[in-house]
Amino acid sequence: KVQESLSLDQRHKFWETQPVGQFKDIGNPALPEGPIEPPTALSEVKQEPYNLPNLYEWVTCDIHDEQMCDEIYTLLANNYVEDDENMFRFNYSKEFLRWALQPPGYFTSWHIGVRVKTSKKMVAFITGVPARIRVRDEVVSMAEINFLCVHKKLRTKRLAPVMIKEVTRRVHLENIWQAAYTAGVILPTPVATCQYWHRSLNPKKLIDVGFSRLGARMTMSRTIKLYKLPESTVTPGFRKMEIHDVPAVTRLIRNYLSHFIVAPDFDENDVEHWLLPRENVVDSYLVESPETHEVTDFCSFYTLPSSILGNANYSNLKAAYSFYNVSTATPLLQLMNDALIVAKQKDFDVFNALDVMQNETFLKELKFGPGDGKLHYYLYNYRVRQALKSSELGLVLL
Numbered sequence: 001k002v003q004e005s006l007s008l009d010q011r012h013k014f015w016e017t018q019p020v021g022q023f024k025d026i027g028n029p030a031l032p033e034g035p036i037e038p039p040t041a042l043s044e045v046k047q048e049p050y051n052l053p054n055l056y057e058w059v060t061c062d063i064h065d066e067q068m069c070d071e072i073y074t075l076l077a078n079n080y081v082e083d084d085e086n087m088f089r090f091n092y093s094k095e096f097l098r099w100a101l102q103p104p105g106y107f108t109s110w111h112i113g114v115r116v117k118t119s120k121k122m123v124a125f126i127t128g129v130p131a132r133i134r135v136r137d138e139v140v141s142m143a144e145i146n147f148l149c150v151h152k153k154l155r156t157k158r159l160a161p162v163m164i165k166e167v168t169r170r171v172h173l174e175n176i177w178q179a180a181y182t183a184g185v186i187l188p189t190p191v192a193t194c195q196y197w198h199r200s201l202n203p204k205k206l207i208d209v210g211f212s213r214l215g216a217r218m219t220m221s222r223t224i225k226l227y228k229l230p231e232s233t234v235t236p237g238f239r240k241m242e243i244h245d246v247p248a249v250t251r252l253i254r255n256y257l258s259h260f261i262v263a264p265d266f267d268e269n270d271v272e273h274w275l276l277p278r279e280n281v282v283d284s285y286l287v288e289s290p291e292t293h294e295v296t297d298f299c300s301f302y303t304l305p306s307s308i309l310g311n312a313n314y315s316n317l318k319a320a321y322s323f324y325n326v327s328t329a330t331p332l333l334q335l336m337n338d339a340l341i342v343a344k345q346k347d348f349d350v351f352n353a354l355d356v357m358q359n360e361t362f363l364k365e366l367k368f369g370p371g372d373g374k375l376h377y378y379l380y381n382y383r384v385r386q387a388l389k390s391s392e393l394g395l396v397l398l
């Protein structure tokens, strides 16, 4: 709480210049919802890249290129997001990065690196991918911005604002004027603030590496028993999603997401890309009614391990992140319990979920515990009049 009020008075030299909701405008009823600035003519978009400090150069990253993919992977594995205590750091896999960066209609020009001119070492990165995102009843073409990273040795030199302006320029060149992104830090101005919840699958390891602690009056063996799950799933007709399920899953998801204020507008191509299972990247299951063969329910999670920093026994934490889930016939609680069971079978250590969509209805009952730290959702050049509740969000970014 203290942190939040501090941040509201802080000056944001860069963000104050950008078309985003400003702190001083919070709650001003005179400001309309929608784009903050109108699009400009494409001919008026700056044609040359922004200037970088002299030692550095821009590079457009072809993620198909194995060596390029290695360089990006290494930059992120060593310099991307850590928890507040610097005990864990996201370790996105190369297959994951290829998936995240190449959805239908992606632009290579939005995958932007910065190299040291002399050594060619990759020292910074930012990406965008195109998405149609609905806000209330408007479907808006946006860029989803992710993987902003500056090498640890180059921090606080105002490189991030240049990276953000450059990706903005390249998004504008494709005639797109809005963006969505999430961050753990407070910037002007969140459209919603969410919390992560964690469900232990391998409590002994989680405690050993300092991810969680033994509860009060708990022993290790009682804790292991508390989190024990059945060997196999319980819902009849629960199975892995296959390519022929794409039309049915698309219908199910579209209908479900229509209930939220901000949500992606998925078509069949998007569903095939984002939700068809990919080994070690994304897992999706559905319930096919044994009687009618109708697809009635769906659940999915993505694989995002974290490096464990400075533990003698373990170096990798295997985490599953809840993605999109829809229940129409199976209670959501039972569906998600089956998701936990398959995640356990696949040897994940922990199952994470945000309190978005209807997730609050199962978190406590399925023994998720609240995490520290928040995740804030932002829109660029799109004002929403009032901050949304996390349960009004139907969007999960990677």
Ligand code: NHW
Binding pocket: 011, 012, 013, 014, 015, 016, 079, 080, 081, 082, 143, 145, 146, 147, 148, 149, 150, 151, 154, 155, 156, 157, 158, 159, 160, 161, 164, 167, 168, 171, 172, 176, 177, 178, 179, 180, 181, 182, 183, 184, 185, 187, 380, 381
């Ligand atoms: S959030 C993950 C961000 N990455 C990390 O946390 C990795 C570890 N940290 C770093 O690499 C998911 C650096 O600390 C970074 C900042 C690079 C974060 N978003 O260069 P300076 C995403 O990738 C502002 C936005 O000196 P630095 C989403 C900060 O408030 N802004 O800092 C990305 C300050 O501005 P202010 C952020 O520590 C969304 C300025 O940067 C930010 O060396 C991007 C300081 O720059 C963050 N996470 O580097 C926006 N963190 O005004 C997309 C700091 O306050 C917008 N800052 O003075 C849309 C663009 C497309 C529009 C299309 C129409």
